[in-house]
Amino acid sequence: MELLLLADPDEQMVQSYIHKSSVYTLVVDQEILGVCVLLPRSPEEAEIVNIAVHEQAQGRGFGKKLLQHAIDAARKAGYRLLKVGTGNSSLDQLAFYQKNGFRITGVERDYFVKHYSEPIMENGIACKDMILMEMELG
Numbered sequence: 001m002e003l004l005l006l007a008d009p010d011e012q013m014v015q016s017y018i019h020k021s022s023v024y025t026l027v028v029d030q031e032i033l034g035v036c037v038l039l040p041r042s043p044e045e046a047e048i049v050n051i052a053v054h055e056q057a058q059g060r061g062f063g064k065k066l067l068q069h070a071i072d073a074a075r076k077a078g079y080r081l082l083k084v085g086t087g088n089s090s091l092d093q094l095a096f097y098q099k100n101g102f103r104i105t106g107v108e109r110d111y112f113v114k115h116y117s118e119p120i121m122e123n124g125i126a127c128k129d130m131i132l133m134e135m136e137l138g
Contacts (some may be wrong), residue, residue, distance in 0.1 A: 003035045007052040010116050017049050024069055026053070026062050033057040036066040038073060046074045047083040067100055075137045082135045087112060089125035102133040 004014045017039050026034035034057065037050040048070055053062045074082045084102060086093040098104075111130035112120055120127035 003032065003052045003054060004037070004050050006055070007050045009118070009120065013115065014050065021049065022073065024066065024073065026066050028057075034062045034066045036070045038070050040079075041083065043078075044080040045083060046077070046079045046081075047085070051084075063096065064100065067096075071101075071135065071137070080136070080138045082137055084133050084135075085111075085130040086133070087120065087122060087127035088129040088131055089120070089122035089127040090131075091123050091125075094131060097133050102135045104131060105134045106132040108132060 001011065001014065004018070005011060008014050018037065021037045021039040024036045024038070025032050026036075032054075034053040035050065036048060039047050039049045041047050048067070051063065051066055051070070053066070071082060082102075084097055085108070086097065088107075108130040110128055112127045
């Protein structure tokens with residue numbers, strides 16, 4: 001749960017999707033350093049709803065390995081489209097997803113204001129909107 005809360009600070013929100021998802025972990029020397037959660041949305045679409053790497057292990061390519069594993073798993077499962085959403089204030093994540101083949105497809109205004117009880121600040125920016133991104137797998 002500790003890792004999942006790095007990417008999604010609301011434990012109730014994590015509980016709402018974790019049991020309906022496939023959870024992939026990255027283990028190095030018997031220690032879980034990363035986690036990625038893939039949630040089926042329809043027979044043709046899946047969404048990465050959480051991806052996180054332990055703070056001390058960031059910057060070593062583990063996030064990219066987790067993301068690539070999720071992409072491969074989604075393809076193997078027959079999904080045509082892989083979605084991900086991230087906060088408007090998540091500048092590193094926005095770059096990360098785009099560098100790895102995702103394209104911005106929309107914005108869900110005030111998503112984090114409506115769905116989270118506590119305000120989220122990141123990079124000196126209030127996190128209010130969800131930036132929606134997709135990757136075609138077919």
